[in-house]
Amino acid sequence: MEIYFWAFVVGGLICVIGQLLLDVGKFTPAHVMSILVVSGAILDGLGLYEPLIDFAGAGATVPITSFGNALVHGALAEAQQVGIIGILTGIFEVTSAGISAAIIFGFLAALLFKPKG
Amino acid sequence: MLHGHQTWVFPNKPSIVSTATVGGPFEAEGPLAEDFDLLHGDLWLGQDSYEKAEKKMLEEACEMAIQKAGLQKQDIQFFLSGDLMNQIISSSFAARTLAVPYLGLYGACSSSMESLTLGCLIVDSGSGNYVLCGTSSHNAAAEKQYRYPTEYGSQKPPTAQWTVTGAGVALLSSKGEGPRVTSATIGRVVDMGVTDPFNMGSAMAPAAVDTITAHFRDLRISPQDYDLIATGDLGRVGHRIAGDLLKKHGLEIPEDRFTDCGILIYSKDQPVVLAGGSGCGCSATVTYGHILNRVKKGELKKVLIVATGALLSPLSYQQKESIPCVAHAVSIEFNH
Numbered sequence: 243m244e245i246y247f248w249a250f251v252v253g254g255l256i257c258v259i260g261q262l263l264l265d266v267g268k269f270t271p272a273h274v275m276s277i278l279v280v281s282g283a284i285l286d287g288l289g290l291y292e293p294l295i296d297f298a299g300a301g302a303t304v305p306i307t308s309f310g311n312a313l314v315h316g317a318l319a320e321a322q323q324v325g326i327i328g329i330l331t332g333i334f335e336v337t338s339a340g341i342s343a344a345i346i347f348g349f350l351a352a353l354l355f356k357p358k359g
Numbered sequence: 360m361l362h363g364h365q366t367w368v369f370p371n372k373p374s375i376v377s378t379a380t381v382g383g384p385f386e387a388e389g390p391l392a393e394d395f396d397l398l399h400g401d402l403w404l405g406q407d408s409y410e411k412a413e414k415k416m417l418e419e420a421c422e423m424a425i426q427k428a429g430l431q432k433q434d435i436q437f438f439l440s441g442d443l444m445n446q447i448i449s450s451s452f453a454a455r456t457l458a459v460p461y462l463g464l465y466g467a468c469s470s471s472m473e474s475l476t477l478g479c480l481i482v483d484s485g486s487g488n489y490v491l492c493g494t495s496s497h498n499a500a501a502e503k504q505y506r507y508p509t510e511y512g513s514q515k516p517p518t519a520q521w522t523v524t525g526a527g528v529a530l531l532s533s534k535g536e537g538p539r540v541t542s543a544t545i546g547r548v549v550d551m552g553v554t555d556p557f558n559m560g561s562a563m564a565p566a567a568v569d570t571i572t573a574h575f576r577d578l579r580i581s582p583q584d585y586d587l588i589a590t591g592d593l594g595r596v597g598h599r600i601a602g603d604l605l606k607k608h609g610l611e612i613p614e615d616r617f618t619d620c621g622i623l624i625y626s627k628d629q630p631v632v633l634a635g636g637s638g639c640g641c642s643a644t645v646t647y648g649h650i651l652n653r654v655k656k657g658e659l660k661k662v663l664i665v666a667t668g669a670l671l672s673p674l675s676y677q678q679k680e681s682i683p684c685v686a687h688a689v690s691i692e693f694n695h
Contacts, residue, residue: 264514268555271513356407 249301252294256305275306282310291315312336363577365545372539373482375691376532378647379423381416383498383524385632386644389625394648395525396423402499402524410444413497416526416640417442417453421491424528428489428535435459435530436487439478441470442495442639443522445504449495459491468592469546469668470494471527471643472687476543478531479689488533495526496638505556505673519557520594521632523624527643538654538693542578546570548670550683556669556676560597560621560634563667566684567593568604570665574688575610582612586659589650591642591666591686592621594635620645642666654693661692 256278263274285291291311294302302308313333320332334341362368380395387398397419404412417440425432438457440450441464454461466473474492481487499509501522507513531540549569553562567590575581582588593601598619605612620642621635646664653659665688671680 265516271507271511 245299248298251301252298253301253304256302256307260305278306279310279313282307283314284310286311286314286318309337309340312340362542363573365547365573366542366577367476367480367545368542368578369479369483369540371483371485371533372541373479373531373533374535374537374539375529375647375651376535376537377424377427377530378651379420379427379528380644380648381420381423381526382640382644383416385498385521385629386523386525386624388629391624391645391649394652395644396420396648399524402497409497409500409503410448413442413444413449413495413500413524413526414452416497416524417449417493417495417528418456420493420495420526420528421453421457424491424493424530428530428532430489430530432457432459435489435491437462437478437481438491438493439464439474439481440491440493440495441465441474443467443501443504449497450493453493453495457491466666466685466687467668467670468496468637468639468642469666469685469687470639471591471646472543472664472666472689473668475529475531475540475689476545476687478529479540479543482531482533485533490531491528492531493526493528494639494643496522496524496640498522498524498638501638505671515633516557517633518555518560518594518596519633520559520592520621520635520637521625522638523592523621523636523640523644525638525640525644527640527645527647529647538651538691540689540691542574542690544570544574544577544688546573546686546688548683548685550681552681554676554679554681556671556682558596559637559669559682560592560594561600562597562682563669563684563686564593564597564600564604567591567597567601567665567667567686568608570686570688571601571605571663572608572610574663574690582610582616585661585663585690586616587650587653587662588612588617589623589642589646589662589664590619590621591664591668592635592637593619593667594621594633594637595619596634597667598622598635620650623649651691654691657693660694661690664689664691 320328
């Protein structure tokens with residue numbers, strides 16, 4: 243039961259940071275997204291994001307910071323197996339499902355609707 | 360005839376012989392729905408792009424204004440129009456359909472009163488008998504050009520405004536029945552350093568105040584001479600700022616006589632509009648529809664319309680420029 247509570251708190255706090263970047267920092271939505279992704283990547287580089295996932299579950303995996311974490315995570319894991327070139331081949335290892343889904347479902351939606359806004 | 364520094368007085372008082380206003384689905388849900396000549400339930404208007412839909416609204420408004428005056432296209436001598444699209448395509452392409460000598464204008468949302476002022480100058484000087492003045496804007500087309508694609512669904516702060524989907528056209532003539540334009544004040548470009556395109560009301564308020572004070576100074580009259588002073592699209596945020604700034608300038612306009620087209624056009628039950636309406640179509644449809652209807656009914660005798668425009672572009676925003684703004688004021692009266 244406790245994991246639900248921490249998922250709510252941690253996920254909520256990440257969103258609060260994003261909202262503050264928008265409202266107080268006056269960053270554009272694209273800037274906010276990039277900042278959060280890069281933060282997740284740096285945290286994983288420092289070995290801090292995985293413990294956060296263990297602690298808060300979906301609270302840490304659902305926000306976009308998790309995408310930065312997954313990029314670095316895949317790259318580092320592959321680098322350990324095949325050497326330095328693994329950084330390049332492994333970067334989309336973990337995230338490929340998400341990226342492919344975005345492209346495929348985006349394509350399907352574009353076939354059905356008028357994407358002209 | 361020049362009065363003071365920047366005000367023209369029209370001795371022949373050109374008449375607004377007819378007007379036409381077209382609106383979209385959000386305007387149809389607003390409190391001024393009754394004042395529109397034509398309302399569309401579909402944002403696309405059966406066209407395959409929003410830009411084409413905007414052009415169609417302007418064409419419809421022009422056609423209706425000409426028809427209401429009992430005239431034909433060939434009777435119109437000049438067409439003056441502006442809009443928010445790149446290279447003012449809505450105006451120019453509607454002018455292609457009209458096939459009337461045309462001058463394209465750009466004053467952002469101040470284009471409504473810019474075109475009316477220049478139209479009056481043509482009619483007053485005897486350089487034309489029938490001049491059509493119009494503007495248009497389309498919510499989705501403006502969002503696409505100035506902000507983010509609507510599909511992106513980005514958040515907006517409460518100071519942001521909602522571009523009106525609409526077109527408003529006025530037909531001017533040297534003779535004929537209708538409300539008359541007596542004077543107009545051309546505004547200076549004022550830039551107080553606001554850079555946030557989601558807070559256009561605050562950026563435009565100083566320009567509106569500059570033009571309003573210039574109007575009263577040039578003509579040596581006071582706000583009491585008007586039954587209504589309406590700014591174009593300051594919204595709830597900008598309107599408050601304009602009121603405060605006017606007080607600081609020692610020019611207090613009673614609250615019941617001071618309003619804003621961007622506040623009037625939507626109701627409080629439409630939270631999607633945030634701080635209120637904006638866009639060329641805002642001041643044009645509210646003035647040529649709602650306000651002139653009240654003038655014709657005799658509820659208002661003399662009104663001052665101060666159309667405000669934010670002269671930014673997506674390019675200037677990317678270059679981190681602040682938002683220069685302008686406002687033009689036109690005085691309209693009707694003696695029954």
